[in-house]
Amino acid sequence: xxxxxxxxxxxxxxxxxxxxxxxxxxxxxxxxxxxxxxxxxxxxxxxxxxxxxxxxxxxxxxxxxxxxxxxxxxxxxxxxxxxxxxxxxxxxxxxxxxxxxxxxxxxxxxxxxxxxxxxxxxxxxxxxxxxxxxxxxxxxxxxxxxxxxxxxxxxxxxxxxxxxxxxxxxxxxxxxxxx
Numbered sequence: 001x002x003x004x005x006x007x008x009x010x011x012x013x014x015x016x017x018x019x020x021x022x023x024x025x026x027x028x029x030x031x032x033x034x035x036x037x038x039x040x041x042x043x044x045x046x047x048x049x050x051x052x053x054x055x056x057x058x059x060x061x062x063x064x065x066x067x068x069x070x071x072x073x074x075x076x077x078x079x080x081x082x083x084x085x086x087x088x089x090x091x092x093x094x095x096x097x098x099x100x101x102x103x104x105x106x107x108x109x110x111x112x113x114x115x116x117x118x119x120x121x122x123x124x125x126x127x128x129x130x131x132x133x134x135x136x137x138x139x140x141x142x143x144x145x146x147x148x149x150x151x152x153x154x155x156x157x158x159x160x161x162x163x164x165x166x167x168x169x170x171x172x173x174x175x176x177x178x179x
Contacts, residue, residue: 001028001059002177003050005077007068007091007162008036008101014164018067021167025174028059036069039094039107046077054081063177067163068137069094075127076111079119085127086173088163089135092143120150127151128176130169137161152176 002022006015010033022029030053034042054062063084066074071090078085091097095108116122129151131140138161144153154172159165166173 001030001053001057001062002026003030003032003053003062003064003074003083005032005034005046005064005066005070005073006036007066007070008098009162010034010036012162014162017164018166021165021170022065022173024167025170026059026177028057034073037102039102039104039111042073043077043111046073047080050077050081050083054083061177063173065173066090068161069098075123076119078127079116079123084177085123086130086176087127088130088166089132089138089140089161090129090143090147091138092146097138120147124150125152128173129153130156130163130166130172132156132159132161132163134159135161 004019004022019029019031032049034045063086064074064078065086067088069091071087072094074085074087075090095105098105129147131144131153133155147153
């Protein structure tokens with residue numbers, strides 16, 4: 001089973017495209033929707049929904065993946081639920097990057113203070129990071145520096161921030177999921 005979390009643009013047709021691409025490596029892909037506007041509520045909702053779909057599945061190696069803000073949530077929710085994560089161009093600091101886009105971006109800081117101390121040390125090697133050199137939203141060199149001590153990083157030379165085409169990374173995802 002692959003659990004897919006969308007980014008900030010929850011209505012993008014690209015979300016459906018990514019789900020279809022993910023079905024090439026696992027026919028059980030679950031799309032979980034969340035508001036993107038209320039971080040504390042989103043975290044509770046995502047924890048509940050992800051836990052529920054894990055319980056419903058007999059997959060011994062489920063993974064959670066997301067793009068942008070969905071990558072932020074995938075890393076944290078996957079860690080808390082004990083499953084591997086794949087993140088594409090993750091938004092690592094929404095408390096800064098979501099300023100002016102949502103009412104209370106400071107809630108992300110509050111979430112970070114309540115998270116397990118040094119969770120990336122405990123989550124080491126359980127997240128695969130795929131970064132685009134052409135990301136027009138985030139400086140992925142900075143993202144790589146923050147994550148490469150904990151996780152394997154794969155670079156993509158062509159995709160933009162929303163990563164409309166993930167098919168070139170499906171085999172790496174499948175190997176990571178099964179490994």
